[in-house]
Amino acid sequence: MSTRTMSPVLLIGGSGHVGARAARALRRLHPDLRIAIGGRDGRRAAAVAAEVGGPTTAVTVDVQRSDLGLEPGASFSAIVTLVKDESSNALKRAQADGVPYIAFSDFVSEIGPLVAHYVARPTRAPVLMLGHTFGGTATLAALHLAQELQSVDAIAIAAVVGADDHGGPASSADFERLRQAGEAALVLDDGRWTWLRGEAATRRVVDAGGAAHVGQALPLSDVVSLAAATDARSIRTDMAARDRAAGGAGPRTELIVEVSGRRRDGSGARLRYDIIDADNLSRLSAYGAVIATERLLGLAGGPPVGPGLYNPESVLDPASVIARLEELGARVRRTPA
Numbered sequence: 001m002s003t004r005t006m007s008p009v010l011l012i013g014g015s016g017h018v019g020a021r022a023a024r025a026l027r028r029l030h031p032d033l034r035i036a037i038g039g040r041d042g043r044r045a046a047a048v049a050a051e052v053g054g055p056t057t058a059v060t061v062d063v064q065r066s067d068l069g070l071e072p073g074a075s076f077s078a079i080v081t082l083v084k085d086e087s088s089n090a091l092k093r094a095q096a097d098g099v100p101y102i103a104f105s106d107f108v109s110e111i112g113p114l115v116a117h118y119v120a121r122p123t124r125a126p127v128l129m130l131g132h133t134f135g136g137t138a139t140l141a142a143l144h145l146a147q148e149l150q151s152v153d154a155i156a157i158a159a160v161v162g163a164d165d166h167g168g169p170a171s172s173a174d175f176e177r178l179r180q181a182g183e184a185a186l187v188l189d190d191g192r193w194t195w196l197r198g199e200a201a202t203r204r205v206v207d208a209g210g211a212a213h214v215g216q217a218l219p220l221s222d223v224v225s226l227a228a229a230t231d232a233r234s235i236r237t238d239m240a241a242r243d244r245a246a247g248g249a250g251p252r253t254e255l256i257v258e259v260s261g262r263r264r265d266g267s268g269a270r271l272r273y274d275i276i277d278a279d280n281l282s283r284l285s286a287y288g289a290v291i292a293t294e295r296l297l298g299l300a301g302g303p304p305v306g307p308g309l310y311n312p313e314s315v316l317d318p319a320s321v322i323a324r325l326e327e328l329g330a331r332v333r334r335t336p337a
C-alpha cells in the first residue's frame with residue numbers, strides 16, 4: 001500500500017518534545033505519509049501539525065480515556081505512544097484495530113501489563129517495546145559492533161546530555177515515578193542480574209571530546225535485549241549530564257556504545273561508537289521512534305511486520321539503523337575505525 005492511501009500514523013504525544021521531532025523526521029523521510037499529531041491540547045497539536053506540513057492533521061486524544069477521546073470510526077495505520085500509556089488504553093485500541101503499536105515510555109520493570117495484553121491477544125497486532133535508550137538506537141548500535149566479534153564480554157551504553165536537558169514534562173514525570181518507586185537500575189554483572197542503587201549505580205563515562213562525566217545506571221530495556229541477543233556477561237546503560245560550566249555552543253547529545261570481546265582470530269577487541277546529535281536528547285530519541293515506525297509499517301527495510309511481541313532488535317537491521325541515523329543528520333564516529 002502506498003503512503004498516500006494508508007490511514008494516518010497516530011503519534012500520541014506528537015506535540016511533545018520527542019513527538020514534534022519525530023513528526024518532523026517522519027515527514028522528511030516520507031513526504032506523503034499521513035500523520036496525526038495527538039495530544040490532550042488540540043491547539044498545541046494543531047500548531048505542530050501546521051509546522052510539520054504535508055498531509056498532517058491534529059487530533060485530540062487522551063490515553064487516560066478508554067476510547068482515547070477519539071471520534072467514533074477514526075482509523076489509523078499505527079499507534080505510536082510517545083507518552084506513558086498509563087492504563088494500556090492505546091495498546092488496547094491498537095489490538096482492537098489490528099495495527100502496530102509502539103510503547104516508548106516503559107522502564108524495564110514496567111513492561112508487565114504490555115506483555116500480558118500481548119499474551120491475551122497474540123495474533124491481533126505487532127507490539128514493539130521501545131523504552132530503550134534513544135528509542136532502540138543504542139541497542140542496534142551495540143549489535144552492529146557485536147557482529148564483528150566471535151564472542152562479546154561486555155557492553156556499556158551511555159547517553160551524555162546537557163546539564164539542563166530533562167526532556168518535557170512527561171519525561172520528568174516518568175523519572176519522578178521511578179524515583180518514588182525507589183527504583184534501582186538493572187544491570188547484568190558478570191552474568192548475574194543485579195539491581196544497583198545510588199553510588200553503586202555510578203560509573204565514569206568519557207565523552208567523544210575526552211571529558212569525563214559521572215554516569216548513573218538506569219533501568220532501561222537495552223540490558224535485557226542485549227543479554228538475549230549476545231553472550232555478554234556484563235551489560236549496563238547509563239545517563240550522564242555534562243557540567244553546566246562545560247556549556248558549549250548550542251545543545252548536544254552523545255550516545256556512546258562500547259563493546260568488548262574477542263574477534264574471530266582470537267584477539268581481544270574494544271569497539272566504540274560515538275553518535276552525536278546537535279540537539280537535546282529528544283531528537284535522537286525521536287529518530288529511534290521514527291526508524292521503528294517506518295519499519296513496522298513496511299516503509300523501510302522489509303515488508304510490514306506481522307502480529308507479535310518485539311524488541312527493536314527483533315525487527316531492525318543494525319547497519320540500516322546506523323545508516324538511517326546518519327541520513328537524518330546524526331554524526332557517527334567509530335573507534336577503532
Ligand SMILES: NC(=O)c1ccc[n+]([C@@H]2O[C@H](COP(=O)([O-])OP(=O)(O)OC[C@H]3O[C@@H](n4cnc5c(N)ncnc54)[C@H](OP(=O)(O)O)[C@@H]3O)[C@@H](O)[C@H]2O)c1
Binds near residue numbers: 019039062082168
Ligand atoms: N525511549 C526513549 O528513548 C525515550 C526518550 C525520551 C523520552 N521518552 C519518553 O517519551 C515520553 C515523552 O517525552 P517528552 O520529553 O516528549 O515529554 P513532553 O514534551 O511532555 O510531551 C508529552 C506529549 O504527550 C502529550 N500527553 C501528555 N499526557 C497525555 C495524555 N494523557 N494523553 C495523550 N497525550 C498526552 C502531551 O500533549 P498534551 O499535554 O497536550 O496532552 C505532549 O504532546 C515520556 O514518557 C518519556 O519518558 C522515551
